[in-house]
Amino acid sequence: MTKRVAAAKPIIIAKPQVLVVHEKHEDKYFYIQNVADLHAAALAIVDERLDAGFYELGPGPKALDYAHADLTAMPVSLREKAARALKDHERESVLYLDEVGDYAIIVKTVANKDGAVAWRILNNRKDYEYEGFNLNDFERSFDGNVTRTPVSR
Numbered sequence: 001m002t003k004r005v006a007a008a009k010p011i012i013i014a015k016p017q018v019l020v021v022h023e024k025h026e027d028k029y030f031y032i033q034n035v036a037d038l039h040a041a042a043l044a045i046v047d048e049r050l051d052a053g054f055y056e057l058g059p060g061p062k063a064l065d066y067a068h069a070d071l072t073a074m075p076v077s078l079r080e081k082a083a084r085a086l087k088d089h090e091r092e093s094v095l096y097l098d099e100v101g102d103y104a105i106i107v108k109t110v111a112n113k114d115g116a117v118a119w120r121i122l123n124n125r126k127d128y129e130y131e132g133f134n135l136n137d138f139e140r141s142f143d144g145n146v147t148r149t150p151v152s153r
Helices: 035-051 068-073 076-112 115-124
Strands: 017-022 027-032 132-140 146-150
Touching (some): 027 035, 035 076
C-alpha cells in the first residue's frame, strides 16, 4: 500500500451496485445497496484474505556484514559494489517497514471491524495481483433480465 491507507474519495451509492471482486480462481459478487453494504463487503473481503494468509509478511531483508563506515577500509575494487549493495539494502528495508506498517493496519482494521478503512485498503491494493475489483450499476430490465453497466470510479 505504501500510501498508508490513503483517504478515498467519498463514495455515494445512489442506486444498487454489484461489487465484483476478481480473485485468482473465481470472481466474487456482492450486492451493494448503500455505503454500509459496501463497507461490510470490504471488511468481509479483507478479513477473509487475512485469515487465508493473503497479507502475510515474507522475511525482511537479510542483514549485511558491513556498514557505511566500513566502506573506506575496503579495497577500491570492492567499495563501489559494496556501496550499491548498502543502498539496495536500505531501500529494501524501507519497503519492508512499509509492509509491516500496512500489515499492522490490516490487522487493526479487522480487529476493530472498521469497514470504512477496509474499503480504503481494497482501493489502495486494487492494482495488486488477484486484488482487483469493479463496482457496477445493477439494473433489472422490464423483462426481468439483469443488465450490467460498468461504472467508472
